[in-house]
Amino acid sequence: MKLATGRRMAGITAISALALTLAACGSDSSADDTTDSGDTGSSEETGGEDMGAELSGTVAGSGASSQENAVQGWLAGFMEANPGATVTYDPTGSGTGREQFINGTVQFAGSDAALDGEELAAAQERCGGTVIEAPLYISPIAVVYNIPDLNDTNINLGPDTIAGIFAGEITNWNDPAIVEANPDIELPDLEIVPVNRSDDSGTTENFTEYLAAAAPEVWTHEPSGLWPVEGTQSGAQTSGVLGVVEAAEGTIAYVDASRVGELGSVAVGVGDEFVPFSPEAAANVVDVSPAAADATDTILTIDLARDTQESGAYPIVLVSYSLACGTYDSEEHASLVQGYLTYVASEEGQNRAAQPDVAGSAPISDGMRERVNAALETISAG
């Protein structure tokens, strides 16, 4: 525990140092940010004045390890602005996070999955009525390939083609299915080597969910955190996968979009068009996804539309929720959780996590921010 805190503190220190450096180097951009957020900034400021110096005390959170890097950035940013406040986040995993949130061990939680019916009922009891679930962490997953001549262009691949490649049915880059989707590119006669994660990971789970939803005829495996196809090239962790991709030409893999580097990335087929990865396109798919069955004004859960036909939406993303209560026993917890999550949802917070050296996530859209802020305003003590 002590060790973990120490490490986190070290991380925070490093990030704040980084933030300082960035602020020093990029005075232009930070100035832009402050002017841009003029409108929302004023409302935040009034909110800040309301609570004023009261934003101090301690709250604890735990949950999804996928959010860990982003949360470290948010905690650093929030505590810089509120030196009296101490917010902690223990990346125990989504399941443990939900459990600790429900039994009151922590005041907020991060979870890659929404609360299910039973959990929601228990959480509502714990929170005295309202539960808040907000999709505040959107991490795009890029499909990367290594064909040195084509790494600068985005090869177009439809969902069925991607599924066919990873299932081992499409084995050459000049396969008719790929050539047809890329009339302007000369594709090499090169064997395709699909590469996957060898360890259990959220990236694999979201990618296989996408394949199962968008190409159900080709991809017949169940979504799972462990890659279901045997006899494949693979690597441990993101770095391991990237090592394999860079080791041979013709390789293709899926990784966190922040780690694409010099490799080429696929423009994924959505409806009739092909969408290359971008933060806006990733945030877009969250906006166009239908609300989950039990969603309310405060429970902003979605059924991620992996098979969306919406123009400009990038469907391969990992979405992680932040969970909080509508009512807290103490004023301190209520104002701190509200303040912290408002910061997380703010343009500043989202942009901070989007930096490649923090988490490389995709900032949520303004529309989503409005809905989240409306939900967060309901937080009160009582």
Add this chain to the structure above:
Amino acid sequence: MATTTPPQDQSRRGTGERAPGRLGNVIFKGISTTSGVMILVTLAAVAIFLLYRAWPALVANAEEFADVSFIEGNLWEWVAPLLFGTVLAAVIALVVAMPLSIGIALFISHYAPRRLAQLLGYIIDLLAAIPSVIFGLWGFQWLRPLVEPLFAWLSSNLGFIPLFADYTSPARNITTGGLVLAIMIVPIITATIREVFLQTPRLHEEASLALGSTRWEMIRQAVLPFGRSGIISAAMLGLGRALGETMAILIVLSPGYAINFFLLQAGQHNTIAANIALHFPESSGIAVDALIASGLILFAVTFGVNMLARWIINRRAEFSGAN
């Protein structure tokens, strides 16, 4: 010096005259006995820990593993391919490392000039000090690109032999893994064999030479027969290290869970130790127990290999002087 004094020691017991020496004896005896016992205690503690933590997995049935993503079926169905991969990698390593080590040891003990031999000996020992993660990175970044053309040639020309069928680049297969392991176990094998060769009785060698043998014939007649048990025990030591190697395999190999001899195909094999390192971070509950159970099985196999080595050495001890 001290060897002549014990009788006097005993006769003067209680006078206190020899107290400093006696105290030294007592302390040293205490330290060495404690160290000796410590080895047994540590071994027992490891065995008990493994058994205790592995027990829930050892007695669990297939249904209890349903939630564990990396296990299909029961524990033994899961461990069998891993055990096979572990042994296969170690055997490949041994096949490559043995001729190499015997050659190096012979060169150092019988061919090289004395100075060069000493220098070579140091360098070989230095190799043993390189951490395995470095060997892994080196194997993946440097050795792998080097062997890829060879593998491609083997597969295209001798691909009709199942062993070499269907190679795909990058060469993250069991053969590359075995080669990296081979480099890692060469130092310990070489050092052991070299010591044995150096002990060959001078008279044997001279007798052979006197009968008109060339140097190679002398080595065949005198050195190799004398060193046979030493060579076997060195091989077993190397095998023991190769069986437990983790990081290098984790970095070099694309893991798989099959039992076959497709040496050039990726994603077919994995070793127990590398598999533990791969899955431990995201595991909890029965999954951890299962991983520890696989560790226990590896422990038992390594133990068995060492016992076998002892047995072979003892059985042959009377025919040579290497012990």
